[in-house]
Amino acid sequence: MPAFQPKKAWPGAHIAIQGVSHRYRRASGNALSGIDLEIKPCEAVALVGRSGCGKSTLLHIIAGLVAPSMGEIRIDGARVEGASPRWVVMFQQPHLYPWMSVAQNVGLGLKFAGRPRAEIAARVGELLHLVELDGYAERNAQDLSGGQQQRVALARSLATCPEVLLLDEPFSALDAVTRRALQRDVRRIAEEMKITLVIVTHDIPEAVTMADRAVIMRSDPGRIAEIVPVAVDRSDADPERRAASIQAAQARLQAAFERATGPAAPDASLTPDSHNQETPRTEPLKIVAAGHR
Numbered sequence: 600m601p602a603f604q605p606k607k608a609w610p611g612a613h614i615a616i617q618g619v620s621h622r623y624r625r626a627s628g629n630a631l632s633g634i635d636l637e638i639k640p641c642e643a644v645a646l647v648g649r650s651g652c653g654k655s656t657l658l659h660i661i662a663g664l665v666a667p668s669m670g671e672i673r674i675d676g677a678r679v680e681g682a683s684p685r686w687v688v689m690f691q692q693p694h695l696y697p698w699m700s701v702a703q704n705v706g707l708g709l710k711f712a713g714r715p716r717a718e719i720a721a722r723v724g725e726l727l728h729l730v731e732l733d734g735y736a737e738r739n740a741q742d743l744s745g746g747q748q749q750r751v752a753l754a755r756s757l758a759t760c761p762e763v764l765l766l767d768e769p770f771s772a773l774d775a776v777t778r779r780a781l782q783r784d785v786r787r788i789a790e791e792m793k794i795t796l797v798i799v800t801h802d803i804p805e806a807v808t809m810a811d812r813a814v815i816m817r818s819d820p821g822r823i824a825e826i827v828p829v830a831v832d833r834s835d836a837d838p839e840r841r842a843a844s845i846q847a848a849q850a851r852l853q854a855a856f857e858r859a860t861g862p863a864a865p866d867a868s869l870t871p872d873s874h875n876q877e878t879p880r881t882e883p884l885k886i887v888a889a890g891h892r
């Protein structure tokens with residue numbers, strides 16, 4: 600791991616969501632109602648709920664992309680009033696410039712920030728190493744697989760050392776093996792770079808892999824039903840004990856999900872068992888990322 604550390608006085612950012620409600624223009628009801636939530640610096644929080652319960656709306660409000668009808672977001676005490684390089688959103692699509700090289704895509708934000716060419720080249724190299732794309736710098740972005748493009752977009756998102764990474768179901772278009780590897784990688788990178796993570800997902804295994812806490816939401820209007828600590832010791836060297844604690848966490852989240860939304864599985868294609876197996880890394884890992892603004 601190269602020494603790639605954000606230059607900050609304190610790690611991560613504190614996020615305060617205070618009395619947030621939202622109603623879209625011409626909508627008959629509220630998409631969100633009375634959301635209060637505090638997220639600690641460097642914490643990883645998953646917003647979990649069925650389609651339409653307002654997860655993306657809340658994420659966009661946190662990112663300053665949508666102004667809430669009521670309430671406010673404060674990041675490190677300052678009211679969010681728009682986009683910022685301090686908080687970066689990753690969407691399902693990588694949104695790369697297809698005619699540019701990988702290095703050019705990753706370094707774009709730094710170029711716009713007026714950083715010297717040598718500094719950009721050095722940092723791009725570090726970032727590509729971080730996302731396990733060493734050797735891809737000069738490749739054309741459009742010649743990469745979808746997953747590799749997503750890794751490029753992640754590197755681009757991390758280039759300006761954001762304090763918050765907001766992910767809106769960024770892995771849902773990927774195959775299961777790639778998805779699992781990426782979930783672990785993004786969590787590792789967030790820990791290493793001391794980034795606060797907010798992950799929107801309807802996938803309970805994903806929430807358990809990535810988050811410290813799961814915020815279970817219900818619909819009509821979108822609101823918080825329950826907050827469940829994930830409580831998995833990821834550093835436990837005993838694989839059986841770790842697998843058991845992952846399974847127990849998934850069961851706790853599933854039960855909370857069903858209390859909030861009814862009994863059907865949130866994502867029938869993903870079983871807890873498939874999630875517990877360590878995934879061999881046989882190919883360069885892939886990322887769904889986007890949205891460095």
Ligand SMILES: Nc1ncnc2c1ncn2[C@@H]1O[C@H](COP(=O)(O)OP(=O)(O)O)[C@@H](O)[C@H]1O
Nearest residue numbers: 623624626630649650651652653654655656657
């Ligand atoms: N731009 C919009 N205009 C009107 N209604 C919207 C808009 N975006 C989302 N909605 C509605 O708001 C609710 C929450 O949507 P969304 O935040 O996308 O949910 P989720 O991400 O949990 O699937 C849904 O009922 C959806 O139809």
Ligand SMILES: [Mg+2]
Nearest residue numbers: 654655656799
């Ligand atoms: Mg959504």
